[in-house]
Amino acid sequence: MRALRLAVPGPIDDAGLRLSEVPAPALPAEAGRPNVLLRVLACAVCRTDLHLVEGELPAHQLPVTPGHQVVATVAATAPGCTEVKPGDRVGVPWLYVTCGRCRFCRAGLENLCDQAQFTGWDVDGGYAEYLLAHAGFVVPLPATLAAEAAAPLLCAGVIGYRSLKQADLVPGERLGLFGFGASAHLALQVARHWGCQVAVFTRAAAHRKLAESLGAAWVGSSDNQPDWPLDRAVIFAPAGPLVPLALARLRKGGTLAVNAIHMSLIPEFHYTLLYGERTVRSVANATRQDAIEFMRLAAVLPLHATVETMPLAEANRALQRLKRSEIQGAAVLVP
Ligand SMILES: [Zn+2]
Ligand SMILES: [Zn+2]
Incomplete structure (x- = not known):
């Protein structure tokens, strides 16, 4: 063969x-x-x-x-x-x-x-x-x-779905997706099905267009943000600097799930980003x-x-x- x-x-x-x-x-x-x-x-x-x-x-x-x-x-x-x-x-x-x-x-x-x-x-x-x-x-x-x-659907889809669960997402909440590839574009559709309002943070113009066509309420780069806080967030890009960026956009008691098997170094950040009972967890398989x-x-x-x-x-x-x-x-x- x-x-x-x-x-x-x-x-x-x-x-x-x-x-x-x-x-x-x-x-x-x-x-x-x-x-x-x-x-x-x-x-x-x-x-x-x-x-x-x-x-x-x-x-x-x-x-x-x-x-x-x-x-x-x-x-x-x-x-x-x-x-x-x-x-x-x-x-x-x-x-x-x-x-x-x-x-x-x-x-x-x-x-x-x-x-x-x-x-x-x-x-x-x-x-x-x-x-x-x-x-x-x-x-x-x-x-x-x-x-x-x-x-x-077998990896990108299934692990995107697990990421939403690990982010504690419940129907109707406001969700942020950082990075928009194979996994995120499927997770977005599940979140929309659950009536969630979704912000997509991505640089690539083609990815932004796809996110908009799939019903994202806000699309922009990670140094920008919608005028509403995120209840839950998922990072899909293997970029450590996104962790403090995502935490800064998360409400108190919110959850950030990191969907990456490998990630570049996460920079130091102030405890205030985590304080307020925010949770960060990884998604493994x-x-x-x-x-x-x-x-x-x-x-x-x-x-x-x-x-x-x-x-x-x-x-x-x-x-x-x-x-x-x-x-x-x-x-x-x-x-
Ligand atoms: Zn995979
Ligand atoms: Zn075992």
């Missing part, structure tokens, strides 16, 4: 990922895991892939095939697999598998499991024609969504429950994912454009 392999992390250029012919992965002959062989229909590009390719996120194995927003068809299952059958269409998210036994797994916080494996980081992911998965960890997808439209809830929402909304599809061979170009904030919504690779 064809797969895009990362061998040497470094600043993204045309050779960052190499298109290679590799043996397709094989299922165990007897009952065992991973227990599903999947044929990839589409795989969306995530900022985490860029961090991995550039080495900001240390690789767990090399070479590795990135990609963790995979829409795929079940090609075969190992003996004893009951959750899915050949022909089913499923999604493979970032959370590949967890231990199921630790305090986090038992408390509904499997996203924090120390033994968790992540798709396209600990194991080969979806920038390829085939991959293996654990049947218990694949996500059922609404039949109404095309593969290209469903792919960016997402649970299967988040994915199930979010996919249900995606079907009823219906959620509109803005996507740019491109062939597998153009992954390096997609990552370069993502870095320069040139992608409208999400980039999706199609084998």
